[in-house]
Amino acid sequence: MRSRKLFAITCLLPTLLVVTAFFVIPAVMLLFIGAARGSDGEAGLWRYLAVLTTERYRSAMISTVLLSLGVTATTLVIGGISGVFLARNRFPGRGFLVACLTFPLAFPGVVVGFMVIMLAGRLGVFASISLALGGDRLVFAYSMVGLFMGYLYFSTPRVLLTVMGVAEKLDGRLIEAARSLGAGPWAVQRDIVLPALAPAFVAAGSICFATAMGAFGTAFTLATRIDVLPMVIYQEFTESANIAMAAALSVMLGLVAWAILALARLNGGSNVAAAG
Amino acid sequence: MRHRLPFLLALSLTLLTATFLVVPALMSMLAGVTRVYARGVSSGLTTEWIIEVWRLYSDTIWRSILIALLTLLVTLLIGVPTAYSFVVYPSRFTRILDEIMTLPLAVPGLAVALAMLQLYGGFMEFRRSSMFIVAGHVVFTLPFMVRAVAATLSAVDIRTLEEGAGSLGARPLRRFIDIVVPAAMPGILAGALMVVTLSIGEFNLTWMLHTPLTKTLPVGLADSYASMRLEIASAYTLVFFIMIMPLLIAMQIAARANAGKEATP
Numbered sequence: 001m002r003s004r005k006l007f008a009i010t011c012l013l014p015t016l017l018v019v020t021a022f023f024v025i026p027a028v029m030l031l032f033i034g035a036a037r038g039s040d041g042e043a044g045l046w047r048y049l050a051v052l053t054t055e056r057y058r059s060a061m062i063s064t065v066l067l068s069l070g071v072t073a074t075t076l077v078i079g080g081i082s083g084v085f086l087a088r089n090r091f092p093g094r095g096f097l098v099a100c101l102t103f104p105l106a107f108p109g110v111v112v113g114f115m116v117i118m119l120a121g122r123l124g125v126f127a128s129i130s131l132a133l134g135g136d137r138l139v140f141a142y143s144m145v146g147l148f149m150g151y152l153y154f155s156t157p158r159v160l161l162t163v164m165g166v167a168e169k170l171d172g173r174l175i176e177a178a179r180s181l182g183a184g185p186w187a188v189q190r191d192i193v194l195p196a197l198a199p200a201f202v203a204a205g206s207i208c209f210a211t212a213m214g215a216f217g218t219a220f221t222l223a224t225r226i227d228v229l230p231m232v233i234y235q236e237f238t239e240s241a242n243i244a245m246a247a248a249l250s251v252m253l254g255l256v257a258w259a260i261l262a263l264a265r266l267n268g269g270s271n272v273a274a275a276g
Numbered sequence: 277m278r279h280r281l282p283f284l285l286a287l288s289l290t291l292l293t294a295t296f297l298v299v300p301a302l303m304s305m306l307a308g309v310t311r312v313y314a315r316g317v318s319s320g321l322t323t324e325w326i327i328e329v330w331r332l333y334s335d336t337i338w339r340s341i342l343i344a345l346l347t348l349l350v351t352l353l354i355g356v357p358t359a360y361s362f363v364v365y366p367s368r369f370t371r372i373l374d375e376i377m378t379l380p381l382a383v384p385g386l387a388v389a390l391a392m393l394q395l396y397g398g399f400m401e402f403r404r405s406s407m408f409i410v411a412g413h414v415v416f417t418l419p420f421m422v423r424a425v426a427a428t429l430s431a432v433d434i435r436t437l438e439e440g441a442g443s444l445g446a447r448p449l450r451r452f453i454d455i456v457v458p459a460a461m462p463g464i465l466a467g468a469l470m471v472v473t474l475s476i477g478e479f480n481l482t483w484m485l486h487t488p489l490t491k492t493l494p495v496g497l498a499d500s501y502a503s504m505r506l507e508i509a510s511a512y513t514l515v516f517f518i519m520i521m522p523l524l525i526a527m528q529i530a531a532r533a534n535a536g537k538e539a540t541p
Contacts, residue, residue, distance in 0.1 A: 007448035011357035026391035085286035108477040118300035214384025250387035
């Protein structure tokens with residue numbers, strides 16, 4: 001069977017070549033550029049620490065982490081409740097409702113940003129409602145609130161699908177047993193459903209967090225005046241032409257996203273982040 | 277109905293969430309065919325904005341389709357053999373390769389694109405062509421193809437099938453074409469739909485990799501959101517929806533067909 005083994009090894013070569021040429025070598029190079037002498041005239045590993053020591057980068061890192069945590073928590077609550085609800089109930093129109101909740105899965109981040117503009121921009125839904133009620137034009141698409149809504153928009157379908165998938169496999173007999181022993185609906189949720197869903201929550205939550213940390217498209221549409229880390233990297237690269245700093249910051253951002261997913265994978269999650 | 281209250285609370289939250297997701301998409305579709313959105317539908321419906329989008333941006337639409345098809349071709353040619361190798365000869369090496377191959381999905385696209393720019397920015401011919409974007413899309417979509425195909429090959433027990441053919445004297449390449457590829461077809465189909473959908477919508481990498489002459493659909497969208505009136509941006513988004521919807525529906529159908537097969541061995 002030697003020819004077969006040789007064939008199987010040959011099968012790996014093209015992928016090895018492509019991944020090395022277009023990801024591994026560029027990524028290693030990025031690591032070095034982050035420490036090389038940059039347009040700021042300095043060199044060394046300090047640039048990797050700048051994300052903690054320089055005020056602008058640190059505050060961008062903190063607001064990005066806080067935003068991502070907030071989005072993850074909110075999405076888990078919404079996706080958890082709705083996911084369990086949809087998995088455990090059958091009613092007319094359920095299929096349509098699921099379709100309504102999952103179609104934004106394929107939206108690029110920029111389109112999600114535009115959806116927020118349709119909701120909270122100058123001609124948005126909130127603006128028309130507040131005008132009709134006799135108030136001022138309510139516009140918050142380009143603020144942290146708008147960004148939060150955008151991240152919620154692209155995270156909800158994914159978390160909901162993950163939770164639904166696990167909740168559908170939940171053993172109904174356990175719940176029946178708990179009920180017949182006198183457990184109320186809240187106790188059933190707390191003692192049976194939530195513990196069974198915990199791994200799905202960890203997996204979905206980590207993907208949600210990592211995606212929010214690196215989300216560029218939505219921020220690009222909405223956050224021209226907000227310092228979230230991906231936008232800061234982009235500005236360093238284009239406006240300041242400080243490529244070394246952009247490289248160091250993106251390495252740090254990549255490390256944080258990868259570490260979160262790796263941690264979650266130890267608990268059986270997946271390491272696939274989504275485009276935001 | 278002693279569980280009426282939790283049921284109603286959960287239903288309201290679910291309906292509210294669905295509204296939050298659906299309303300802006302509907303508003304945007306409507307805005308794309310409304311003469312003056314600020315004055316509402318009463319100003320009249322029109323296709324002039326869609327025609328304007330076609331005039332301004334049709335090149336981005338064709339380029340996105342071309343890039344998606346090229347990306348699909350490359351991921352098929354290199355991804356299917358890789359998935360086969362992963363399933364038939366799993367080793368420490370294939371696990372490491374799998375790990376590295378999946379890394380671009382964990383790392384933000386912005387970082388991957390920056391890295392590619394640093395290495396290939398100087399190769400002007402390559403940098404300026406759509407192939408540079410195809411390379412980025414391949415790095416980003418390849419894991420999806422490999423995973424989909426590997427899942428199918430594991431489910432059909434390809435080793436046994438193939439050993440049967442091997443004992444009849446078929447050469448490895450023959451066996452690959454006659455046995456592995458047909459057996460992997462459901463996975464290939466699912467992976468292909470995923471790759472095309474991801475490639476058409478990819479922005480994070482593409483924004484960094486594109487040049488004024490290699491704009492794709494999402495790059496054009498970002499451009500229209502920043503600089504065009506709301507009606508044109510909406511009409512352009514509508515065109516994107518129309519392109520992506522058949523892919524999503526096909527993906528649903530393929531997923532259901534695969535699930536059906538697994539249920540009846």
